[in-house]
Amino acid sequence: MKSKVNKILSLITLFTLINCNQQPAERAIEGKTRKELVTFSPKVTGRILEIYVEEGQTVKAGDTLAKLDVPEVSAKIAQAKGATSAARAQAQMARNGATADQVRQLKAKQKGLQEQFQYAQKAYNRARNMYRDSLLSPQNYDEAFAKFQGAKAQLDAANAELHDVQTGTRFEKIEMAEGQANQAMGALQEANVAYSERYIIATNDMEIETISLNKGELATAGFALFSGYIPDTVYFRFTVPESKISHYQKGGNVKMLVNYNKKEISGRIVSIKQLAKYADITTAFPDYNPEDAVYEIKVIPEHRNQLGNLLVNSNVILK
Structure with a gap:
């Protein structure tokens, strides 16, 4: 019985030593899909009379988004x-x-x-x-x-x-x-x-993501009533530790893989800048030393108009 216990302990020790000697697998650099954000706010304070658009709708420059009631301006x-x-x-x-x-x-x-x-x-x-x-x-x-x-x-x-x-x-x-x-x-x-500003007009094309208020509520001047994304402005943002930044150069071409649809995208690095805060990283499980500097890489796809409705904030792997 004692010999069996010794054998089991020897096997456990052996497996432990093997695991300790193995190097952890290097994680892929993950990033996020982004689009340029735009918001529309009223220039005057008024109560919302009508909202002419819905969340998820794409509007064109010059479209009327909402109408406000501004009796003070009439006076x-x-x-x-x-x-x-x-x-x-x-x-x-x-x-x-x-x-x-x-x-x-x-x-x-x-x-x-x-x-x-x-x-x-x-x-x-x-x-x-x-x-x-x-x-x-x-x-x-x-x-x-x-x-x-x-x-x-x-x-x-x-x-x-x-x-x-x-x-x-x-x-x-x-x-x-x-x-x-x-x-x-x-x-x-x-x-x-000021009276003409009772109509909130879209100044450029936008995919409406959020409508902050409802009909009948009070919209104050400067409050972001409509927010969304500018179409065909997709870019990708990655955070890379100092130990790996030498693999990437500004202006270089890279390959990326979208996780949820497994679509491969070609792009070009347009900027590399150091991040000041650890909270700004996009990698979910960072595997680099805390003393390493962290850099943000911004990648523009080669053909934005061919990406379709790529989901914002979706995970992307940098190859």
């Missing part, structure tokens, strides 16, 4: 229209100058002040002569002189006002009024542009 348009009309009227009034009625009023005012001035001048001349003959007190003379000076000042002011109206509005006032009109028109244009 701003009404305000901007009122401000624009008022500013235009101010600018036109500045260019036209005084009306005919205003000119007549100023002429009538000037005529009345002219009569008052002539009367005050005659009264002052009489008072001056009487004052020279000592027939008038200094107090009365000063009163007559003050009335004469006051009438003259009022007449001068009326003449200047009439001359200003007849000459026309100053160009500075005209430019100021036109500037305010342009500012109001700019605000109206801005409001109209």
Whole structure:
């Protein structure tokens, strides 16, 4: 019995030594299928009224994806229209100058002040002569002189006002009024542009993967409402340790094998860059030393349009 136990222990020891001497099989370099990602977001905040597309649908540039309700922008348009009309009227009034009625009023005012001035001048001349003959007190003379000076000042002011109206509005006032009109028109244009943004339009072709919100929900400005992939932008991403990177060169041609359909694809390496984080690797079971640097290899297939609907994030083996 003891001899049998010894034999069993000897066999176990032998198998253990054989296994320890065997080198682990070298794993293939695995990567992922990628496509260029694109998202569409509203420029204004609004509630979703309609969604015209579905997940999985391919849309073309210029297609309408959704419609938003933006009542605040409609109110701003009404305000901007009122401000624009008022500013235009101010600018036109500045260019036209005084009306005919205003000119007549100023002429009538000037005529009345002219009569008052002539009367005050005659009264002052009489008072001056009487004052020279000592027939008038200094107090009365000063009163007559003050009335004469006051009438003259009022007449001068009326003449200047009439001359200003007849000459026309100053160009500075005209430019100021036109500037305010342009500012109001700019605000109206801005409001109209914001109102047009209630429609979310596709700016390029896209395979819609995710629609983040549903009809009736509030979409905020800048929120990624639609996300998906740009067609015919397939590329492959591999992570290679420092010990194996010498086998690959930028611009070199490589062969790849798609795991799920066993399709072989030819491609070209377009970039090799070092990764800063261990979490960025694509290999599921890395078999290299932790101190090794890790590099990302980006491969572009030779014929993208012949790949068909290759699944994104599917595993690919780099040969």
